[in-house]
Amino acid sequence: MTGKPPHRGGPKGGGPGRARGPGGPGKPRAGAPKRPERARTGPRASALDAAQRAARLRGDDVSERSPWDAAEGAAERPARARAGAKSAARPRGERQTTSRGERSTTSRGERPQAPRQEPREERADEVRAARGPRRQPSREAPPPGAPTRRQQREAATATLASGVQTLTVEADEAGMRIDRFLTARFPQLPFTRVQSIVRKGELRVDGKRAKPGDRLEPGMSVRVPPLKLDQPGERPRSAVRDRDDAAFLRSLVLYEDADMMVLNKPFGLAVQGGSGTVRHVDGLLDALTEPGGQKPRLVHRLDKDTAGCLIVAKTRLAAATLAKSFRSRAARKVYWALTAGVPRMRQGRVSTYLAKEEPTDADARMRIAKHGEEGASHALTYYAVIDQAAQKVSWISFKPVTGRTHQLRAHAAHIGHPIVGDPKYFAVENWALPGGIQNRLHLLARRIVIPHPRTGRPVDVTAPLPTHMAQSWNLLGFDATRYDPIVEAPED
Secondary structure (H helix, E strand, O other), X not given: OOOOOXXXXXXXXXXXXXXXXXXXXXXXOOOOXXXXXXXXXXXXXXXXXXXXXXXXXXXXXXXXXXXXXXXXXXXXXXXXXXXXXXXXXXXXXXXXXXXXXXXXXXXXXXXXXXXXXXXXXXXXHHHHHHHOOOOOOOOOOOOOOOOOHHHHHHHXXXXXXXXXXXXXXXXXXXXXXXXXXXXXXXXXXXXXXXXXXXXXXXXXXXXXXXXXXXXXXXXXXXXXXXXXXXXXXXXXXXXXXXXXXXXXXXXXXXXEOOOEEEEEEOOOOEOOOEOOEOOEHHHHHHHHOOOOOOOOEEOOOOOOXXXXXXXXXXXXXXXXXXXXXXXXXOOEEEEXXXXXXXXXXXXXXXEEEEEEOOOOOOOOOEEEEOOOOOOOEEEEEEEEEEEEEOOOEEEEEEEEOOOOOOHHHHXXXXXXXXXXXXXXXXXXXXXXXXXXXXXXXXXXXXEEEEEOOOOOOEEEEEOOOOHHHHHHHHXXXXXXXXXXXXXXXXXX
């Protein structure tokens, strides 16, 4: 044999079959035989082929997938980054092939044996098992202090079991007082119960506590506690009772049209229900509800023992419009009363602040309060003496500008001339009723003038004297047709 076979390893640090020489590293050594071309084992896989093959192993769609697709999952990118870091840490000139998790390292130039091909389905299962369960997309953490999902479910269950209702104020209920809103929505609910719900803070408007006199606007959310309205009423209705109640109310009508009516409320008939009150105007109005129609609604209130003009709206829209007329002081009211003694000033003005003596009692006595005191409201009344008898009693006409509870009765007592027959405010010592005069409240809502809810034209209605006041007028010689100077009093 002539000559030595070529050196397979080459100089230390050189690649296989190559030597460092004058021509530089990697170039054939001068005089060395030319190495024959090595046969290729097959076409090389492109990056697209590799990406599609990996996608098939994962079970993904490989029809139009690109190796640089930006839609690759965020959970796959860290895995590729770790694999690249391991590859960079291997010694130069070595490469790694893996078959079923086994690692083999070969020198550059040596062709590793081709791994045994296995069924595609088995390989895909092994790859998924090695990768572990697929990660779910991360959910944003709830803000600090927010209820957990379990707490939300428990709260919903408690709300469902408690019977709490959330009502939305409609457009035709704009401007309604909260107590009247509840009375309109729940006619069978006693008015004392309505007052108690609001006073105790059980009712919330847009999440806040409210007062009975607060006004509502469309879209407001009203939270109502359990009302237990399924209990039978004290007086179950019947066809005969409805017919009698309707006939009784018709006998009280002073004015009526398609939108409103004015009733002559008699002495002793309550306007709304309360503790121990079974018969009242609000309940009687059920008898005037036509099939498929709306129940007539109260627009304002009078004390139980005050007789005279009481306005009732036939539709919800008319009720809202009339209520706005009262709030804007577009309505004019005149009251007649019989008082003890004769005021020194024949005409005058009473301006005070009024507050309840017992805030928790809906029908408590009103007292004179100071400006800024909790629960105090301003009250303004004009008065004029029409006639008097023997300096013992006076016929006085009142024009209230504001509409506070017991306003006229409290103001009459404040000026030292309480209304005859008033069980709450009459406290004159050594005073006896003149002979023949009944010990009943002598207070009449004599006249009311208010813009019509649809036309805007004034509706002027006058109520006659109730029986006990007519008897007193006859005994004292008062002429009910005499001129009333209160019409000349200011409006504010």
